[in-house]
Amino acid sequence: MNRSIEKAMARPYALSRAELAELLALEDPAELFSAACEVKRRYTGKAVALRGLIEFGNICAKDCYYCGIRKSNASVKRYRLAEDDIVRMAKWAYEWKYGSIVLQSGEMESEENTLFVERVLRRVAEVSGGELGVTISAGEQSEAVYRRWLAAGAHRYLLRIETSNPELYARLHPADHSFERRVECLRALKRLGYQLGSGVMTGLPGQTLDDLARDVEFFRELDLDMIGMGPYIPHRDTPLGAGMTFTPADAAAQLRLGLKMIAVTRLYLHDVNIAAATALQALDDSGREQGLMAGANVIMPNVTDTEYRSNYQLYENKPCLDENASKCRNCLNWRVLSVGEEINWGVRGDPVHFRKGSV
Numbered sequence: 633m634n635r636s637i638e639k640a641m642a643r644p645y646a647l648s649r650a651e652l653a654e655l656l657a658l659e660d661p662a663e664l665f666s667a668a669c670e671v672k673r674r675y676t677g678k679a680v681a682l683r684g685l686i687e688f689g690n691i692c693a694k695d696c697y698y699c700g701i702r703k704s705n706a707s708v709k710r711y712r713l714a715e716d717d718i719v720r721m722a723k724w725a726y727e728w729k730y731g732s733i734v735l736q737s738g739e740m741e742s743e744e745n746t747l748f749v750e751r752v753l754r755r756v757a758e759v760s761g762g763e764l765g766v767t768i769s770a771g772e773q774s775e776a777v778y779r780r781w782l783a784a785g786a787h788r789y790l791l792r793i794e795t796s797n798p799e800l801y802a803r804l805h806p807a808d809h810s811f812e813r814r815v816e817c818l819r820a821l822k823r824l825g826y827q828l829g830s831g832v833m834t835g836l837p838g839q840t841l842d843d844l845a846r847d848v849e850f851f852r853e854l855d856l857d858m859i860g861m862g863p864y865i866p867h868r869d870t871p872l873g874a875g876m877t878f879t880p881a882d883a884a885a886q887l888r889l890g891l892k893m894i895a896v897t898r899l900y901l902h903d904v905n906i907a908a909a910t911a912l913q914a915l916d917d918s919g920r921e922q923g924l925m926a927g928a929n930v931i932m933p934n935v936t937d938t939e940y941r942s943n944y945q946l947y948e949n950k951p952c953l954d955e956n957a958s959k960c961r962n963c964l965n966w967r968v969l970s971v972g973e974e975i976n977w978g979v980r981g982d983p984v985h986f987r988k989g990s991v
């Protein structure tokens with residue numbers, strides 16, 4: 633067996649940055665994937681936790697150069713779901729035993745938006761008797777807002793750092809988007825006691841394997857409980873994606889790198905929750921299942937009403953745009969079973985790392 637893989641399986645945080653980068657460069661990652669899957673199974677067995685994803689709005693104040701719902705993309709029809717509809721989707725996810733939901737939207741900082749989310753959170757707690765796990769993913773906010781949402785019933789927060797390399801971050805965002813503020817938000821969320829999730833995009837233009845290895849170390853520094861990361865997929869209506877050709881060979885390479893990043897992260901951190909992102913499925917029909925086999929233990933099926941999904945295209949070729957939530961549920965069950973794992977219906981699936989306490 634590869635010496636670094638052996639070392640990493642024995643204990644968390646065992647590898648140097650150079651060793652992490654070496655694993656990410658492996659030509660044949662089969663051994664890497666099976667080792668990562670084995671480490672995952674030590675902590676959570678073959679049980680896959682679900683997060684029903686509700687994309688509750690695409691209005692965004694940010695202008696990230698890679699993102700399809702960036703403020704300056706005039707070809708997107710903007711929406712925010714009605715409170716009643718969000719609560720209905722959450723109730724559906726609860727009754728169908730998803731165990732947890734993620735409420736995700738573009739980023740808005742306003743009292744009106746804070747109150748709206750607060751009301752939704754209270755009502756979701758009500759319809760599920762406080763049993764449904766609730767993640768918010770609504771960007772950078774003040775610590776006071778994070779505190780209010782926690783009090784209203786959210787207990788997980790997902791805020792990707794996108795890249796831990798400040799220079800690369802600066803090339804991917806307009807000058808008024810601050811890397812430091814994003815890190816400060818993550819620290820505030822941790823202080824407040826949220827289960828904390830972050831992650832990066834892999835395969836970004838200009839990103840090196842050393843950057844990705846540094847990202848994995850950064851996950852540890854932030855003491856993350858959950859990792860949500862996925863391959864970058866160009867979107868033609870964005871400055872970064874315009875005019876970019878994306879061939880099937882590019883898609884295969886992006887998928888492979890995304891899977892290797894999942895595996896290396898699992899081997900370094902051991903006990904966190906790692907999501908097999910939808911972006912993996914956009915690259916290959918079985919991308920998420922391959923994610924499970926590379927060390928991921930969470931899937932985020934979309935439970936947003938289909939009529940809204942086409943307006944939440946962060947990247948192109950987003951899968952399941954026209955499948956209703958019930959159809960997704962059956963399809964998912966079958967997909968997970970096909971790789972020898974099982975969905976853990978009706979449980980919140982809190983990260984082992986969080987339950988154990990910080991390192």
Ligand code: SAM
Binds near residue numbers: 699700737
């Ligand atoms: N506004 C929230 C935030 O900033 O965290 C959540 C919504 S944001 C659209 C969710 C994630 O989509 C981003 O963190 C980013 O990593 C991902 N994303 C955006 N554009 C993408 C692209 N072209 N390819 C892959 N992922 C992308």
